[in-house]
Amino acid sequence: MEPKVIFNHHLKNVKPSVVGKFLEIANEYKEIISLSVGEPDFQTPWHIRQAGIEALEQGKTFYSPVRGLLALRQEISEYMAKRFNTLYQPKTEILATVGSSEAIEMAYRTLLNPGDEVLIVQPSYLVYEPMVYMAGAIPVIIETFEKDGFRLKPEQLKEKITSKSRLLILPYPCNPTGAIMEKEDLESIAEVIRETDMLVLSDEIYAELNYSDISHVSIASIEGMRERTIVTSGFSKAFAMTGWRIGYACAPEEIISAMTKYHQYAIMCAPTISQFAGIEALKNGAGDIVAMRNEYNMRRRYIVDRLLKMGLSCYEPKGAFYVFPNISSTGLNSEDFCEKLLKQKQVAVIPGNAFGECGEGFVRISYSFSLKHIIEAMNRMEEFIQELSREN
Amino acid sequence: MEEVLKLLMQNARLTHSEIAVLLGKEEREVAKIVEKLEEDGVIKGYQAIINYEKLPHIPVFALIECKVMPKAEYGFQEIADRVMALDEVESVYLMAGNYDLAVFVKGNTMQEVANFVAKRLSTLESILSTSTRFVLQRYKQNGIILGEKEISDPRNMVL
Numbered sequence: 001m002e003p004k005v006i007f008n009h010h011l012k013n014v015k016p017s018v019v020g021k022f023l024e025i026a027n028e029y030k031e032i033i034s035l036s037v038g039e040p041d042f043q044t045p046w047h048i049r050q051a052g053i054e055a056l057e058q059g060k061t062f063y064s065p066v067r068g069l070l071a072l073r074q075e076i077s078e079y080m081a082k083r084f085n086t087l088y089q090p091k092t093e094i095l096a097t098v099g100s101s102e103a104i105e106m107a108y109r110t111l112l113n114p115g116d117e118v119l120i121v122q123p124s125y126l127v128y129e130p131m132v133y134m135a136g137a138i139p140v141i142i143e144t145f146e147k148d149g150f151r152l153k154p155e156q157l158k159e160k161i162t163s164k165s166r167l168l169i170l171p172y173p174c175n176p177t178g179a180i181m182e183k184e185d186l187e188s189i190a191e192v193i194r195e196t197d198m199l200v201l202s203d204e205i206y207a208e209l210n211y212s213d214i215s216h217v218s219i220a221s222i223e224g225m226r227e228r229t230i231v232t233s234g235f236s237k238a239f240a241m242t243g244w245r246i247g248y249a250c251a252p253e254e255i256i257s258a259m260t261k262y263h264q265y266a267i268m269c270a271p272t273i274s275q276f277a278g279i280e281a282l283k284n285g286a287g288d289i290v291a292m293r294n295e296y297n298m299r300r301r302y303i304v305d306r307l308l309k310m311g312l313s314c315y316e317p318k319g320a321f322y323v324f325p326n327i328s329s330t331g332l333n334s335e336d337f338c339e340k341l342l343k344q345k346q347v348a349v350i351p352g353n354a355f356g357e358c359g360e361g362f363v364r365i366s367y368s369f370s371l372k373h374i375i376e377a378m379n380r381m382e383e384f385i386q387e388l389s390r391e392n
Numbered sequence: 393m394e395e396v397l398k399l400l401m402q403n404a405r406l407t408h409s410e411i412a413v414l415l416g417k418e419e420r421e422v423a424k425i426v427e428k429l430e431e432d433g434v435i436k437g438y439q440a441i442i443n444y445e446k447l448p449h450i451p452v453f454a455l456i457e458c459k460v461m462p463k464a465e466y467g468f469q470e471i472a473d474r475v476m477a478l479d480e481v482e483s484v485y486l487m488a489g490n491y492d493l494a495v496f497v498k499g500n501t502m503q504e505v506a507n508f509v510a511k512r513l514s515t516l517e518s519i520l521s522t523s524t525r526f527v528l529q530r531y532k533q534n535g536i537i538l539g540e541k542e543i544s545d546p547r548n549m550v551l
């Protein structure tokens with residue numbers, strides 16, 4: 001008998017991203033200046049790499065405990081307490097994962113049932129929505145707007161809550177908008193959530209890249225929220241450690257136990273070498289974060305200034321390393337804008353609609369590139385905008 | 393001040409207004425800081441970094457290691473002053489170790505540099521001996537890589 005491949009039927013709900021189509025065009029060009037990537041341009045600080053090398057030298061090449069090395073979880077616990085005022089028990093409330101990506105996936109897999117509704121704030125990281133489909137649940141999109149600084153408003157949240165709502169994905173600091181939520185914003189959201197039995201998944205991977213005067217506030221630190229929040233975070237963005245694939249989830253014991261059960265069978269453990277590097281990062285990496293943040297901040301100010309001078313409307317991002325200008329005044333939609341910019345000036349940025357339909361009319365510009373690179377890209381983009389307005 | 397200096401060290405052609413944007417300061421404030429740095433002699437000048445290989449004539453560079461007999465009262469200052477005054481000399485450093493002065497010179501030909509060492513440098517009275525080392529290849533200058541070799545960006549994840 002012929003084999004018959006039958007795919008998981010949820011897979012058909014996962015549409016190919018517009019990013020894929022766009023990258024195909026980008027690949028035809030040799031000399032492109034890219035402002036598209038979503039990871040730091042810095043290399044992992046040397047002392048952290050060295051900790052990885054030492055772990056290798058000492059032959060620490062075995063599986064770690066399922067939840068991760070206790071020493072790592074202790075560091076994470078201390079770090080979360082010190083930086084965000086949230087207390088998690090290292091032994092029971094922290095799980096080390098393969099990047100925060102796995103933490104998000106484990107949360108979905110263990111907390112969602114078919115028919116559950118997951119409220120997703122958009123524009124946001126384009127992984128949240130398809131993975132909800134894969135868990136058999138239903139994504140419910142909450143659009144945020146430039147005029148609100150892309151913050152989630154409590155009225156908007158209330159409107160979308162039904163008896164089936166199980167989980168709210170809170171994506172701040174936000175990729176791609178650069179929006180953040182301040183304490184008062186979170187308090188008003190918490191007020192709504194506390195009236196329900198929903199949980200919150202707070203993706204705080206960009207928590208350290210916050211350029212406002214007050215540093216990141218976690219919704220888990222707001223009254224009555226810790227017991228209903230899963231915080232996912234990791235080392236990728238704060239310590240420039242994307243390739244190490246190390247992240248974590250912090251949540252109440254019951255939730256972490258369930259996630260651990262699944263993680264044990266699906267993954268076994270996060271990469272051991274990376275866990276050793278992670279310990280060093282948390283112990284001695286605070287200065288690296290400050291240095292990288294200062295560098296990003298300069299680039300952020302520069303790009304926003306240039307975009308405003310080009311006559312584009314642009315929300316001043318407060319976090320992550322993206323700017324999300326409004327390009328609708330050019331008369332082009334996001335994809336046409338990006339395609340033309342690529343073809344005419346060989347500059348690659350990402351169409352805003354890749355991050356949800358409400359991202360239409362915007363583009364995502366990443367500033368995890370050297371200033372020199374950014375200056376050249378902005379010069380080209382300026383020419384492009386000038387030529388467009390001459391055409392019209 | 394340190395932030396301004398750091399930016400100028402990376403790229404001295406940034407305008408005051410660009411530096412102001414980068415640092416979130418007023419342009420006037422930046423102008424004042426730069427002026428003060430220049431006045432105080434912290435910033436001694438601004439120069440282009442040249443890849444000479446792109447020019448029709450490539451000059452010859454040499455490091456001349458000099459052993460020196462310091463003068464009783466002046467130490468190394470007097471000899472350093474005399475060496476500095478010579479046009480061919482690009483840099484002079486006092487070194488710890490096997491020799492005293494590191495003298496970097498630029499000339500048109502090897503012969504020219506050899507003549508300079510033989511006739512101008514080694515004849516100075518407190519110079520005990522010299523040892524000349526010609527530069528074969530310049531790879532990096534003032535933090536700038538001179539060759540064309542672009543370090544390609546290994547990143548490809550756009551999410």
Ligand SMILES: Cc1ncc(COP(=O)(O)O)c(C=O)c1O
Nearest residue numbers: 099100101125175205234236247
């Ligand atoms: C918003 C957001 N969350 C999570 C991730 C996943 O990061 P990692 O799995 O490397 O921790 C990314 C990576 O781009 C991201 O942008």
